[in-house]
Amino acid sequence: MQQHRLVAIMFTDIVGYTALMGSDEERAFEMLQNNRDIHTHLLEKYNGALIKEMGDGMLISFDLGSDAVRCAIEIQVACREKNIPLRIGIHEGEVIFEGSDVFGDGVNIASRLQSTAEVGSISITGSVYRDVKNKTDIKTQFIEEKFFKNVDEPIKIYNVNCEEVPATWGSAKYSVNKNNQRKPIIVRLLKTIPIIIIAITVVITIFIIYGSTTIPFTERDWIVISDFENLTDETILDHSLNTAFILSINQSRYLNVITRQRMIETLKRMEKENSTNIDEETGREIAIREGIEIYVVPTISRVGTQYILTAKILEAQTANNLKSEVLYAENQDEIIEKLDQLSRKIRRSLGESSFRILNQSKPLKKVTTSSLGALKQYSLGIESHLRLDFKKAKMHYENAIRLDSNFTSAKASLGNLLFEKFDRNEGRKWLDKAIVSINNLTDREKFGILAFYAVNVENDLDKGIEYTEKRLGLYPDDPAAHNNLGWYFQKQGQYDKALDEYKTTLQINPYMMLTNSGISWIYLEYLAQIDSALTWSNRMIKFAPDNPWGHFYLGSAYVGKNDFVKAEEAYLKAGSLDPNFLMNQYRLAHVYRLQGKFDKAIDVLETILRKNPQESSSHYDLGVNLNLIGQSESARNHFLEYRKIAETWLDENSDDPKSFIYNGIVRTRLGDKAAGWEIGKKALELNVPIYFEFAQLLAVLDRKSEALDYLEKALENGYKNLVWIKLHPDIQLLHEEVRYKELIHTYFGNP
Incomplete structure (x- = not known):
């Protein structure tokens, strides 16, 4: 029997669960059971009804939207403590209950809302927002208005703050009664507070929230942080404290810290590129060169068993000490915690409010590690990575994880490095492991790795752009994020947007080559x-x-x-x-050919082949140049070598039209035009618009009019690579044609 009801529908889902099952089945089952226990306990507390489980996801209904939201907040807080990467979507609307299942648009909207939510977040629709907007213990923020599939009207989406449990206990029905019981007491208490005390409280609150500073620093200014000066004899403190201190300060959305990479670039200009330590003097010089007014010099020393952590805030031009902060750690285990406090003191001294620091920062032990040994290895990995010593970076990241298997930042860095430089499959495994604990990262790191994962693993550029834009919403002066966004727009073919982001990057850091x-x-x-x-x-x-x-x-x-x-x-x-810059050497050979310097072109190509015997393009280009100087037999030998490789491509990529074209071209170069056309035209049958490649094939076949037709089609459809049109050895066969010159003039002016 069907029953129509107005309810709040909540979908929850564990992110990355399938990947975790493939890599660590025992951990996956443990996570699933913890997730189920959390839900079971809290659904009872908030009068929620579990409709069904769907693998690692759950479908739940509530009579009240406020109950659903409060329950979701507690679920996210509990899941965060258990390192369960959950996302939640809630929508309120009329649905159809039938037996043990539920149907209707309300269910579909909640499902789609959950699938677009960020890891660790709660997304609600406007209908739920109307229920909770006046609830003081529930804080929301409008995100966007979005169309969902098969839904006629756009849906307003809000994000719910889920950093801490709501103040109201249990179901809203219970809360109302409890609040009513407390209200008279609160009213009587307020009446007894003298006005002067209220005024003092307001003043103190304003000072705490907004603060003040005599240091010449304004919001979004930049600072330089020199390396920790280690005055103890404990080498485990070398490197590790630098990374932790900067990670902690870098959570600030109020100030900007010059990156290690930019300091390395500045050191090169100072002719100190081999320096591994940035001391107080070097830090000051970097600040002056970069036009930065403030630099910070941290130090650690030891008296007996007690550690002393200090940080001086200095003015770059005068080297005057504007302020010093000092903290004491009773033992080595306290150093990370005190380091976190030191970074917050620095932020406070530079004018950032206590309110913002409290609400925009995660504890260092959570975003890094409690192990100084693991932190040192991670720091050495970052240093090696920046200096392009990828093998050493890989070793250090692996060592960090070996010392602390829960070190999420190390897993993310290792996954990123493996994916880009060594083994994509192995890199993906580590990225999957990092994603499971993504909320352990700082917001800057979190959105960076989510964007990288979306673009490179999930092949979802739109999602990568979305994450990067969220990162820039928090950190608008982050040059790496602007550069990445430019790259994603470039991959999408949105070149004007890409150029805007790239140019913004260089306004922030002119040295990002x-x-x-x-x-x-x-x-x-x-x-x-x-x-x-x-x-x-x-x-x-x-x-x-x-x-x-x-x-x-x-x-x-x-x-x-x-x-x-x-x-x-x-x-x-x-x-x-x-x-060893191969693309450059090929282009040099092409330029020699265009100038008629065939011997020089041949020398360059033979050098490439000696160093890289697998470079098949060298065989083809050598064949072209040798033919041009009349050495047809030698040319033929190189074309035959190229044909072997082209045939292998065709065997391995029989659905790739370019493989047919390249085989057709080389057969034609070997004198068999009929065979060249027979195999080359199969690319046409695949009906793929690779017009420029068709022009190459037809030019070699001496069907110049048709070749120019396809070249024109390429230009009409947006092909703009003028340099390659001029350099390409097959297109060169068209250069003297009047129509070729007219096409170049029409589409490119008079280059």
Whole structure:
């Protein structure tokens, strides 16, 4: 029998549970049981009815929306203590109860709301918000208005603060009675408080919340923190305290700390790139060079068994000590806790309110580790990672986890490193483990790793962008987040948005050359704005003259302007800075070919092949150049080598149209046009719009008119890589055609 009722529907779900089952079944079952115990206890407390369990998810109903929200808050608090990554969605509406199940739009909306919620959060709809907006123990924040599938009207979504349990105990029905019993006492008490005491209380509250400081520092200013000076003889304190102290301070949304990477870049300009310690003098010089007024110098010393932690706040220009903070730890086990307190004192001294510090910070032992040994290994891992010593970084991260198996930051860093540099599958396993305990991280770290996971593991760019924008909402001056957002927009093809984010990054940190590289690449490959590429290439060379990429982009910009002599010079400079820069060496060989310097092109390509025997493109380009100087037999040998590899690609990627085209091209180069066309045209049958590649095949087949048709289609559909059009050895066969020149003029002006 069906029954229509107005209820609050709550969905809960454990994030990453499936991945955990695959990697640690025992831990997964333990988590599931803990989750079930928490729900069972709290549903009884708040009059909730469990409708059904769905694997690691639960569907629950409540008569009152306020009961549902209070129950959800307690569930999240309890799950956080048990390291259970839960997300919750609540919607209030009319649903249909039938037997032991429930149906209707209200159920669908709650389900979809839960699936879009962040880990560790509670999302509610506007209908629930109306029930709880006047409840003093429930704090909410409007997030967005969103359309859900099969729902006609947009749904307003709110986030519920779930950092601590609600003040009201149990079901709202019980709470009303209890509040009514207390009310007369409270009223009588208020009447007895003298007005003067109320005034004093207000003044004290304002001072605590807003505070004041005589230090010349305003919100979102920057500071430099030098390395901890260790005056004890305990080497375990080296490195470890730096990382913990900066992690703690970096939770602040009030001040900004110059990153270690930026300090390393500044040290290079100071010709101190081999320095491993940033002492007080070096920290001051970095601050002055970066135009920063304040630097902080922390120290640890020991008298008997007691440790003394101090931090001086100094003015960069004068080196005057503006304020000192001192704390004492009775033993080594207290150091992390006192370090946390020291960072909060520094933040307070710089003008950040106690209210903000209390509400925007997590304890250091939670976001890092209670083990000084593990913390030291993690710190060494970060240092090695920044200096691009990836093997050593991997070793240190693994050591940190070995010393503390619950060290979430170390798991996230190891997963990130393995995924990008060593083994993607192994990296994913560690990232999955980090995601399970994601709320142990600082907000900055949490949103960073969630974005990385979404983009690289889940292949969900939209979700990665969403997490990164949330991170920037909290930390608007975070250059790494702006750079990452630019990269995600670039991958989506939103080049104007990508450029905006990249340029914002460089306004914050002009020395992030990876960002400058992204700007140059967009102008060259996607927008064909050669003059802009030239400007940004020269800017990159100015800020990082020893970075080969700046010279590489400069060479490519000169190709776009048909200045092959200057392009050659730039590519040669990049090659002298990094002889193993393969893309640069290939482009140098292409420029030699376009200038008729075939012997030099052949020398470059043979060098590539000697160093990298698996570089199949070298065989193809050698074949092209050898044919141009009449060495047809040698050319044929290289084309045959290329064909072996192309056939292997085709066997392994039979659904990839480019594999058919490359096989068709090389067969044509070997003199068998009929076979080249037969295999190449199979790519056309797959109906994939790779027009530029079709133009290459048809150009080699000497079907120039058709090749130009496809080149025009490529340009019409947004292909903008002018530099590659000019460099490509197959497209070169079209360069003397009048129509080719007209197309280039039409789409690119007079480059």
